[in-house]
Amino acid sequence: MKLTVIGRYGPYARSGNHAGSCYLVSQGDTNLVMDMGPGSMSRLTQLVDISELTAVFISHLHYDHTSDLLSFRYRLEELDRRVKIITQVDDTPWCRLLLDHPLFEVIPVTSADSVKAGDFTLSFFDMKHTVPCLAVRVEGEKTVAYTGDTVYNDNIPALCRGADLLLADTSKPADFKGPHMNVEIAKELNKNYDIKILSTHLSPDYDPEPEFAAFPGISVAHEGETYEI
Template identity: 45%
Template sequence: MKLTVLGKYGPYPKAGTGATSGYLLESDGETIALDMGTGTLARLQAATDIRKLSAIYISHLHFDHTSDLLPLRYLLDDLGVTVNVITQYEDSDWYRTLFASPRFNVINIDACTELKMGSLKLTFYEMKHPARDYAIRVEGEKTFVYTGDTVLCDELYRAAEGADCVLCGCAKPAGFKGPHMAGDDAVKFAEQTGVKIIATHFAPTFDAEKDMPKHENIILAEEGKMYYI
């Protein structure tokens, strides 16, 4: 199982460099893009052949996780292909703007959904965030979880049970008051579960190398880097 970090910032990219949430997971012959934030489409094309994407997963509909879906349509038009997009249904104009394209084969999920993709099993867990967010759990040769955005919650513990790695939107400064996990939550989660965590969704103004609490099971996501799980 291989994970490539395309963008690690949120809610906006760092000045001069960086992108917001986007990742590429390759496992068991399948290729899944996880979120499509600002600046990730260029990197996604460099990392894989868009025509071979098994699916794009969108954790929730905030701009920093979805905005590059819009120019992606032009690329799909040029390539003449459609792509599977897995996401929750929302009765909103923004949902319709994002997904009402014949280039997107939209597959709606909720916490009861179980999808098969080749030999992979995909399940979904409702997190706690102002926009409804589902963590995705991918079970194949290894078990991987991506949280999207959330505070630390019971469903995250359930999603992470027995996982080999959790890509966790937890890279906010300790004491951060908002709808995200902070570094101290990440340490608590790592200690309670023993799971390996790749910390991501960095505030652009936060010097995570310096100020993120250290823990043997937590590594900090780096854009462009590949992680073998």
Template identity: 35%
Template sequence: MKLSVLGSCGPYPSKTGCLSGYLIETGGKKIMLDMGSGSLHNLTKVCDLDSLDAIFISHLHFDHTSDLLPFQYYLDVRKNPITLYIHESNSEYYKLLTGHPKFNIANINEGDVRNFGPASLSFFELEHSAKNFAIKITTHDTVFVYTGDTVFTEKLYDICEDADYLLADCAKPDNFNGSHAKLSEMFNMCKELNIQLLVTHFSPNTNPKKDFSSFKEIEIVEEISVYEL
């Protein structure tokens, strides 16, 4: 499994960082996890868009979805439909994001499992200021979890029990109060479960390498970095 980090900032970009977007390649298939602003541009640097099989959207916040809008202009010229794993909503914004006829909408709900080539995708609702789903990608030798945006909850222990890698929204210090996890919380769980923690969702006003230098064994993910998982 290969992970390309195409945007790891939020909720707005920094000079060096675009918003949430990650490409996973596994078993000859490609899926984009979230599509925040700037991530689509970075995607074109690492992937021919025609070869993209699917997109997963964790939740409807702008920093995870906004590049789905210009992506629809690309769909006008794309030959084949593309699968969009997303939780259905009645909101106008959802309709705007998903209205293109070449989106093959795959509605996701808690506990759903879908085949993706030789891999399986499963989805779990977490706690955030918008309805948010984590995705777990399981292959014969690797289990990868991406949280989307979430506070830390005990449910993450169940989801991540058999995981090798956790890409987590947790770039927050202990004094942070809001609907994102603190680094120490994810760090402690990953240590306990023996999972490699990949930290993401950096505020533009932070210096993660400096701010989190006391945490060993974590990986601060930046664009465009590529990991063989």
């Protein structure tokens, strides 16, 4: 089971060949995309045949996690291929614009649900962000957990428990005040839950890497890199 970082930035990508939040979790023939931020579709097509995607999970409906779903629809139309979109839904105009398409098989989920996507079982946890956000645990041969966007909250221990890797929104500077976790929280999670952390959702102008130099259990997500879980 492996995780490939397609894009790691938010709220917008650093200039150059970079992209907003998007990750690919793979095992055998199962290919699960998690979020599809700006610039991610082009990078994703370098790595995987779009017609072989099992499903797309969307953590929340912010533009920097969803915008390439729109151009993704054009590609699906060319292929005449339906894809499962696993996400929370609401009745906002943005949600309807984004998801209302005949080639999207939308599977609405809440934190009470558990769904199968190919060889993976997905379960969900409510996070705390400026809009509703679901974290996901993807269980296959190993278990990877992804926070989506969030501040620290009471559901994070259950999300982490027994997981092999936590892909975490923990790349903001220590003095950051906003709806994301900072580098200090990554260190606490690594220590308190004895879990390997891949820190992501980088700001375009801040490199968290030096903060983790003394923490072998924490890596910063690198675009284009594949991590064995």
